[in-house]
Amino acid sequence: MRGKTNQGDDAMTEARVIPIRGSRGPARTRRRDEDPRHRDDTARPSVVEAVAPPAPEEADETPPPGWEIALTEVLEFLRRRLAGDYAVDEFGFDAELADNLVLPALRPLYQKWFRVETIGMHHVPDTGGALLVANHSGTLPLDAMMSTVAVHDEHPARRHLRLLGADLMFRLPVAGSVARKSGATLACTPDAERLMSNGELVGVFPEGFKGIGKPFRDRYKLQRFGRGGFVSAALRTGVPIIPCAIVGAEETYPKIGDIAPLARLFGAPYFPITPTFPLLGPAGLVPLPSKWYIEFGEPIRTDDHTPADAEDPMLVFNLTDQVRETIQHTLYRLLSQRRNVFLG
Template identity: 65%
Template structure:
């Protein structure tokens, strides 16, 4: 026994390990070291159970239990037993640790499910990921639809469908042209293409549509200007859009001599400005259009804008009299400002076979950008028809009569231009 006491108390501080106080450091080491000390610390904090009062004798027996062990096995077992007893919950209470573990597992499962759902959502929306500009695809689609509605109108879907149907028919070869090469489907496509330019860019205003005959032949006579003959295209668009009829322009020889341009002009209804073709169109009940000023009108300097040039020798009046159809004066305001002509290169124009080579404030200085027309305000007014059926067809051989009627039409257009210029005011506002 003396050896055992010496061994157990040899590592302790003097005054400890005397059977009445807690075991010494060596005893705690033999009882399990650190693992044994933790339950002991918890045991001190645990309150004593009121159902089992402690007695000095019981405390002495518990304190002496480790001291009776000579090796470390029984002491360690005793320490673990003491730890289990001190950490057990009071009698009548349910253990809490297993319940805490179950709740923790459920939370972890819920968190894992939420993470999996978020990953699946990101996978589903991977197609709508932002592009390089940071704009989702659905927003780009909405923007394209709004732009189509703004440019083509609310019925843009029907127009696109009509265009696709026309393309399919033409690829299949199921289309017809008349004896002059006019293709109504191509004319319809051209009208749809010009509409955004006329309505949005030029802010076109059309007046006097009621003066265009609903059926039968008529000759529309208009002023010519603009350096580039866009006024012919816009006039044709206005007739188709607001009167529901196709305009058959009478063009100069140069138009049909140009590659591609000549073929397209034939497809959209233009024909050569000669007496025979004009009479055939008018006698067939078509609306023919003529610009008697010719290249002298579209090629005049900007300083002479809206001053009409000569209307020729009255050939258009002769054709209308022979066909017994009315003449409708057409006044166009706005074309003079799209390409202000400030200069010309006649020597180079002759070399290229052109009537003139224009120089504008932006062309050729800005290159291709100078070809964009300026957004001037356009007004087209169809005047009251001049009747020719009051004359006999043979009256077309009277040069004096032709001159008087030609001058009447020219003066009507000139006075209307002055009136429209005052009403329009600034060309760009």
């Protein structure tokens, strides 16, 4: 009887254990884990916890690719243009258009083709009005364009250079409109004074067409700086004058001749002949990849004078000559340091 009893007890024990482990074991285990009274901090996580996804705040956020960001910016720019949600100042300057279309179009020339290097950018003030005076050369006004990119991209304040241009530029069908929207305006004293009084950085090329259209044999020899109108404007507004020397522009389109009848026909100051134009046709319009340097000199202060001093012809002449000589000496120094026209 004892043997049977023991056998029956064993059978009953198995009958109790098998159903509990087979059907209710996992559920019991989960309930014990969820119950704080039975929680074991050193226990291994359950299967459910092991495969659970991380919390949203802990998930890795992969930034969108660059092309997607660029596309978003372009679409947003187009939306604002179509909706008319942009500002234009009294001179027609459209800063958003310049930053998103004009300057990006010029940067490949600036960075890859001419490989422009700037010197003395710390002389350009971060804020307030100033007058930047530079030499002009190269048959086409690429030096003005590259100066605009240099001031915007290399200066910590990313300032816009408001160029003063001849009336011929604004009469051109497309170029004139683009120039005005890029910040250029007519080279007249009232406009220059109003811009500088408003705290703008104004750029002027006093040589004008005499400088940009001079023969290649006269390269880097400054022409006459006019009557000093830019000095008078600086004296009336009390802004500093920043001499700027540009090396490299003379070699982009070496002018070796001029066809005067064609110049008169098109109403231009000259019709240039270069080693590649018009011999190679449209391909001759590609500028030579000379190495450029743009140096900004120490500002010449005018705030120690009164606006009435702008009417003193001797003072205006002396300051004009000082600016011209500063630029000329800087050109000679940069040229003496240059080893090769195309390699620098």
